[in-house]
Amino acid sequence: MKDLGQWLGSPWRRSVVAALAGALPVFAFPAPSWWWFAYVALVPWMLLVRSAPTGKRAALDGWSGGFGFLVAVHHWLLPSLTVFLFLIAALLGALWAPWGWLVRRFLGGTPGAGRVAGALCVLPSGWLMVELVRSWQGLGGPWGLLGSSQWQVPAALRLASVGGVWLLSFLVVTVNVAVTVLVAVRAARLPALAGLVATAAVGSAAWVWAPRPEVAGRARIAVVQPGVVTGADRRFAREEQLTRALAPRRLDLIVWGESSVGYDLAARPDLTRRLAALSRETGADLLVNVDAPRSDRPGVYKSSVLVGPEGLTGDRYDKMRLVPFGEYIPARSLLGWATSVGKAAGEDRRRGTEQVLMNAGHGLRIGPMICFETAFPDMSRKLAGDGAEVLVAQSSTSSFQRSWAPEQHASLAALRAAETGRAVVHATLTGDSAVYGASGRLIGSWLGTDAEQARVFEVPVATGTTPYVRFGDWPVRGALLVLAGWATAEGARALRLRRRVPAPPAPPARTVRESPVRHGR
Structure with missing residues (x-):
């Protein structure tokens, strides 16, 4: 492990590894259609990101992984877009930079039960925000959403009727987060297992409740x-x-x-x-x-x-x-x-x-x-x-x-x-x-x-x-609330810490000694 850490010490080498790790989810999509692989495909990427020495490096790992993901999922566009495919992937890959920072923030070091519980909510929510932004038609549209890899799984399709492809993406990332904790943090395996059980229970309840056409x-x-x-x-x-x-x-x-x-x-x-x-x-x-x-x-x-x-x-x-x-x-005048x-x-x-x-x-x-x-x-x-x-x-x-x-x-x-x-x-x-x-x-x-x-x-x-037609993209709105709640809690925590830190003692007042006034002779 020490040798591996030294080998990854090169920034460029680490970026290449992050891009390759980010490309792994492509095998869950057609043509391979290894739908089951989606539930562990993000684990190597997250293991790399959580080991980043700094938050800035974690953001770069997120960016590099996003680049690899987009190139892999859209590789068939290469004959049509040529160099533009890599340019677009590099620009849109930046959307995963904040997500990489969040992965290190929650999973870096030895997270306790509280951080693991937060990771199971915040990290899938952050991933959903990335998918939401890149789904804008001007940025290429929602091709390759992680939840769409579950297109041939009957249970997943039932859940799609409840919350759309967004709910599937959220659940897939949640499972990946839990597996990452199980692999890397022995002390936090119990909350990770609890998260998996809770995810299965909620998914099963939604599956039973969802009305059939x-x-x-x-x-x-x-x-x-x-x-x-x-x-x-x-x-x-x-x-x-x-x-x-x-x-x-x-x-x-x-x-x-x-x-x-x-x-x-x-x-x-x-x-x-x-x-x-x-x-x-x-x-x-x-x-x-x-x-x-x-x-x-x-x-x-x-x-x-x-x-x-x-x-x-x-x-x-x-x-x-x-x-x-x-x-x-x-912008045809510029890119024609x-x-x-x-x-x-x-x-x-x-x-x-x-x-x-x-x-x-x-x-x-x-x-x-x-x-x-x-x-x-x-x-x-x-x-x-x-x-x-x-x-x-x-x-x-x-x-x-x-x-x-x-x-x-x-x-x-x-x-x-x-x-x-x-x-x-x-x-x-x-x-x-x-x-x-x-x-x-x-x-x-x-x-x-x-x-x-x-x-x-x-x-x-x-x-x-269906509930999805009636209520719309409620998983996205829920993810926004989760992120807003976490940001508010972090802001309040930072404010409390600032108030608790005692002010540095004032320097002792300097005594100004008057010099004698010399009178002219």
């Missing part, structure tokens, strides 16, 4: 995945061919992926007529996705458009949250050169202004989202609260084939389904497409990146309101 019926929804097809005309023809093969089936809705139509349908009545003919043949409305300049306003939009037997129904949703660099370049070193957007897409509900055929109310938007819990929560019966996400991950991106993206729909108590249909151009029931459980199997087909799913239509 009530299935009121089923909808037959088809997903059309054409695969990798170059050119807007060829893609449209392939999607048309796959859709026409669905004609013998009784369907309620047919969903095409993101950018499935490369022309504004208002300016291409010929394409609209072909889509309307498909709707008549299959007996179902089509939800397509247009990626093109609009004829009624300037700019390029990505839009979910509903087409029925008579043509355009008038239901349209314009994507609101765009992918930085992928769909627009922040990014298009010359990566696959950054050559032209900025325009943003929509509001979410919408659509009335598909057979009385089915759907809430559309487009691609990146499935990472945002608040968007699906609003749609469910507004009355959506099924959530539909249109996506395209064709730029990231043979990477972890398609599976990471498809897994997010499971969390959104569990949070809202509404089935989610995740339809992509090139895979992975997936459908999840109202409890977040996978229906059937994924359409992988090698699939080129149309598949029909029996999708449950659920009613009722």
Whole structure:
């Protein structure tokens, strides 16, 4: 251990180790999907941080670990962002610097029962604040939230219906803190075990109490995945061919992926007529996705458009949250050169202004989202609260084939389904497409990146309101209260200590001796 401490004495060497430790949680996400690993993945990072000689060094370890975490979780963006991936990770990694300082503050040295109890509340709360800040769309959005690694665990999905992905992140970090204490601080193992028992008890109580979605019926929804097809005309023809093969089936809705139509349908009545003919043949409305300049306003939009037997129904949703660099370049006048070193957007897409509900055929109310938007819990929560019966996400991950991106993206729909108590249909151009029931459980199997087909799913239509939809992001608000309470207590403690310290004794008064006045002769 002494030799290891000396080896870590080099600041740069220690930073590299911190970055590698921070990258470990990536194995809990798809594609590996070692969900169980999430509960110990932060332990090496925290063990390193608690050994920091100073609070400043602990903050740097937190920063370095955050850098490693972000690069690992977003590594598939490297061909598109190139050097920008490391720059963004370095900037956002600084969000973990205060968290690193908190880890040393609570777990450094030999913490007693009081400090361990505080760590089990404050450290998960601090982690949640990091996730909250980086979830802002302008900073890249909530991709890779730690709680989303639990997308295939039924018990975790039940808890997501109570407090969303935020509650799962809080619980995962709590377990990591307790395991860190068990490994490193023998004298504090009892409070750490008590913390684990309390976490299990609270989680079990929430699991039992959480209401289950009530299935009121089923909808037959088809997903059309054409695969990798170059050119807007060829893609449209392939999607048309796959859709026409669905004609013998009784369907309620047919969903095409993101950018499935490369022309504004208002300016291409010929394409609209072909889509309307498909709707008549299959007996179902089509939800397509247009990626093109609009004829009624300037700019390029990505839009979910509903087409029925008579043509355009008038239901349209314009994507609101765009992918930085992928769909627009922040401060293009300064960073526009990014298009010359990566696959950054050559032209900025325009943003929509509001979410919408659509009335598909057979009385089915759907809430559309487009691609990146499935990472945002608040968007699906609003749609469910507004009355959506099924959530539909249109996506395209064709730029990231043979990477972890398609599976990471498809897994997010499971969390959104569990949070809202509404089935989610995740339809992509090139895979992975997936459908999840109202409890977040996978229906059937994924359409992988090698699939080129149309598949029909029996999708449950659920009613009722989950606690998460009703109460919102209450774990985040609770974490804010915990941190505010701790900061207030620390401030009061510092004030008491200042009052107790006796003032230094005043120096003895100096006697000024008068010198005799000499009179002139």
